[in-house]
Amino acid sequence: MKKTFTINISGIIFHIDEDAFEKLNIYLDTIKGYFTNSEGKDEIIADIEARVAEMLQSKISEQKQVINIDDINEVITIMGKPEQIGGEQASDDKKQTHETRKSRRLYRDPDNKVLGGVCGGISAYFNMDPIWIRIAFVVALFVFGSGPLLYIILWIIIPEARTTAERLEMRGEPVNISNIEKTINEEIDGLKKRLNNLKNDTKDAYNKNFKSIHPQSVAEKFIDFCLILLKLFIRFIAIFIGVIFIIIGIFLVTGFISSFINSNDIIWISSMGISNFSFPVFLKLFISSPAQITFALTGLSLLIGIPLLMLIYNGIKLIFNFKSKKRFVGISSVSLWFAGLIICIIVSLGVLNNFSHKAVVTKSHTITQPTNGLLKVYVKKDNTIDNLSEYDNRFYIGQWNLLSVNDKSMHFGLPELVIVRSENDNYQMLTYYSSKGANKSDAEFNISKINYNFLQNDTALTLEPFYKLPEKEKWRAQNIRIVIKVPLWKCIYLSPETGNMLQYKNDHYDYEREIAGKTMVMTDNGLKEYSPSIPASNTNTVKSDTLKK
Amino acid sequence: MYLCIAIFYLKHINMNTDNSQAQMRKGVLELCILSILAKEDSYVPDIIDKLKESKLIVVEGTLYPLMTRLKNDGFLTYNWEESRSGPPRKYYKLTALGKTLLKDQKKSWDDLVDSVNKIVYSK
Numbered sequence: 226m227k228k229t230f231t232i233n234i235s236g237i238i239f240h241i242d243e244d245a246f247e248k249l250n251i252y253l254d255t256i257k258g259y260f261t262n263s264e265g266k267d268e269i270i271a272d273i274e275a276r277v278a279e280m281l282q283s284k285i286s287e288q289k290q291v292i293n294i295d296d297i298n299e300v301i302t303i304m305g306k307p308e309q310i311g312g313e314q315a316s317d318d319k320k321q322t323h324e325t326r327k328s329r330r331l332y333r334d335p336d337n338k339v340l341g342g343v344c345g346g347i348s349a350y351f352n353m354d355p356i357w358i359r360i361a362f363v364v365a366l367f368v369f370g371s372g373p374l375l376y377i378i379l380w381i382i383i384p385e386a387r388t389t390a391e392r393l394e395m396r397g398e399p400v401n402i403s404n405i406e407k408t409i410n411e412e413i414d415g416l417k418k419r420l421n422n423l424k425n426d427t428k429d430a431y432n433k434n435f436k437s438i439h440p441q442s443v444a445e446k447f448i449d450f451c452l453i454l455l456k457l458f459i460r461f462i463a464i465f466i467g468v469i470f471i472i473i474g475i476f477l478v479t480g481f482i483s484s485f486i487n488s489n490d491i492i493w494i495s496s497m498g499i500s501n502f503s504f505p506v507f508l509k510l511f512i513s514s515p516a517q518i519t520f521a522l523t524g525l526s527l528l529i530g531i532p533l534l535m536l537i538y539n540g541i542k543l544i545f546n547f548k549s550k551k552r553f554v555g556i557s558s559v560s561l562w563f564a565g566l567i568i569c570i571i572v573s574l575g576v577l578n579n580f581s582h583k584a585v586v587t588k589s590h591t592i593t594q595p596t597n598g599l600l601k602v603y604v605k606k607d608n609t610i611d612n613l614s615e616y617d618n619r620f621y622i623g624q625w626n627l628l629s630v631n632d633k634s635m636h637f638g639l640p641e642l643v644i645v646r647s648e649n650d651n652y653q654m655l656t657y658y659s660s661k662g663a664n665k666s667d668a669e670f671n672i673s674k675i676n677y678n679f680l681q682n683d684t685a686l687t688l689e690p691f692y693k694l695p696e697k698e699k700w701r702a703q704n705i706r707i708v709i710k711v712p713l714w715k716c717i718y719l720s721p722e723t724g725n726m727l728q729y730k731n732d733h734y735d736y737e738r739e740i741a742g743k744t745m746v747m748t749d750n751g752l753k754e755y756s757p758s759i760p761a762s763n764t765n766t767v768k769s770d771t772l773k774k
Numbered sequence: 775m776y777l778c779i780a781i782f783y784l785k786h787i788n789m790n791t792d793n794s795q796a797q798m799r800k801g802v803l804e805l806c807i808l809s810i811l812a813k814e815d816s817y818v819p820d821i822i823d824k825l826k827e828s829k830l831i832v833v834e835g836t837l838y839p840l841m842t843r844l845k846n847d848g849f850l851t852y853n854w855e856e857s858r859s860g861p862p863r864k865y866y867k868l869t870a871l872g873k874t875l876l877k878d879q880k881k882s883w884d885d886l887v888d889s890v891n892k893i894v895y896s897k
Contacts, residue, residue, distance in 0.1 A: 265842040272838045279860030305833020
């Protein structure tokens with residue numbers, strides 16, 4: 226099956242195969258190219274066309290209704306190659322033909338254009354890379370501001386190379402069939418263009434009939450110009466978006482790559498003052514096997530890295546306006562991304578399994594009852610860590626913290642401190658250790674690794690600020706909850722440092738920290754700030770001077 | 775720039791040697807066409823056929839510019855004749871001026887052949 230065109234040669238209609246049409250069209254174009262400057266050009270062309278029509282007519286019969294490429298080849302053999310015909314012309318009209326054949330002419334190059342093909346044409350004339358001409362025009366914009374004006378003038382003055390022959394002239398190549406063929410092969414979308422040429426040619430012919438000298442009026446040129454400006458504007462926006470894509474992409478990719486650097490801390494401050502997040506350290510917190518960590522890192526890098534790379538890729542595509550016909554980029558990136566997703570899901574499931582069971586161990590501590598009805602709770606000062614909020618490399622999940630001090634990584638957790646009312650007349654203290662694990666015994670084993678102590682002497686209870694974990698221990702949602710039970714109408718003093726640990730809440734004190742640093746009394750409605758006006762229990766009146774300490 | 779000029783001249787010289795042959799052929803061809811038309815009015819394919827009979831190989835396309843030039847110079851004129859197979863044909867015939875030209879050219883051809891023969895075949 227072949228595509229067929231309908232053409233009109235010298236007033237006779239032919240059906241012609243696509244390839245045959247192309248060949249004939251080039252042939253006639255080329256011949257026209259030879260006679261551009263000789264008088265009687267139209268008549269010669271008309272004569273030749275009439276003869277071609279006659280010859281083609283003889284090829285048509287009832288059985289064969291379409292002109293094919295063999296017919297055209299035969300016609301060309303009889304008629305002669307364009308250079309043979311043109312050769313005769315050369316002797317007729319030496320000087321003019323010489324110019325036509327051998328020297329370059331300045332045209333606008335429609336095949337090599339950004340705006341109007343002016344630069345392309347100039348570069349073809351001087352046989353150089355158009356980029357230099359374009360750069361010169363852009364530089365002229367900045368230096369004299371004259372670039373665009375000059376460009377528009379040239380655009381209007383210089384004719385466009387429409388026919389193949391003109392294009393060859395533009396490049397200074399002799400117009401003959403082999404060159405034409407070469408040119409055609411260079412044009413992948415040649416057919417479309419030549420169809421346009423045909424349209425233009427008929428338009429030209431039409432215009433000539435009406436003695437119109439300019440085939441393209443100024444108005445048409447202006448509309449063309451506006452359209453091109455619009456296109457240019459859209460391109461500009463596309464490039465702008467592309468640049469933004471690339472900048473964002475590169476930023477994220479750099480950040481992402483740096484997050485794979487192994488360091489002591491999960492969050493660390495680079496030399497440039499940018500805080501970074503370290504995936505390997507993060508994963509080490511709860512994944513024990515190095516193989517699984519590598520696996521997880523691979524998954525993560527695909528899951529996050531692929532979209533980032535695609536962002537940059539699309540940015541580049543927008544800037545350089547190339548349409549990738551290779552679908553594998555899209556397909557492979559999507560499949561890699563899904564592979565990453567699956568890996569991440571598998572790893573997550575494995576990790577989640579380690580959190581499937583929870584164990585709680587409760588320890589009850591006997592504490593000596595303070596004689597004056599006031600229990601003081603202090604927090605022991607830690608030698609290494611003063612104030613958590615001062616460490617900007619602290620990473621924490623809930624009450625649990627990872628911190629490196631002096632290049633030494635520390636795992637520790639903040640215990641929760643809860644004050645409740647005692648069910649009898651004694652102060653009591655309970656600690657609940659909890660942890661998760663793959664199974665019950667695993668969870669209990671994790672609890673056994675938690676190291677937490679407190680001291681009591683006389684009326685004061687000194688808590689350690691953190692519970693510590695051995696460095697190799699993984700995070701399994703370990704937690705310690707300290708419950709201090711205060712009997713009714715008895716008092717408790719909570720030092721300001723306990724504020725980090727306190728979880729207390731009741732109607733009177735919305736903010737847990739409000740009770741830190743104060744003496745509180747246990748009432749029927751829970752803790753209240755102690756003041757002499759509050760009726761304390763008869764037997765255990767707290768003296769105001771003891772409160773000051 | 776100078777390189778361009780140099781190339782231009784080289785091509786120019788090349789062209790001239792090419793042309794001398796074409797020039798000679800053109801002169802002879804003109805005489806042949808005029809002679810054919812003197813016998814009967816013809817259209818281009820007829821002329822081609824006659825030329826081929828005499829083994830003067832010329833492609834058809836070559837003739838059209840030549841015919842047009844001769845016509846424009848007033849040596850030929852033509853009539854349209856309807857054709858059953860295609861567009862109307864141009865039948866060319868000699869004008870009075872053309873007949874004079876033929877006479878002149880015949881004479882100079884005979885002279886030329888004489889002179890050339892004398893040189894080529896002289897012993």
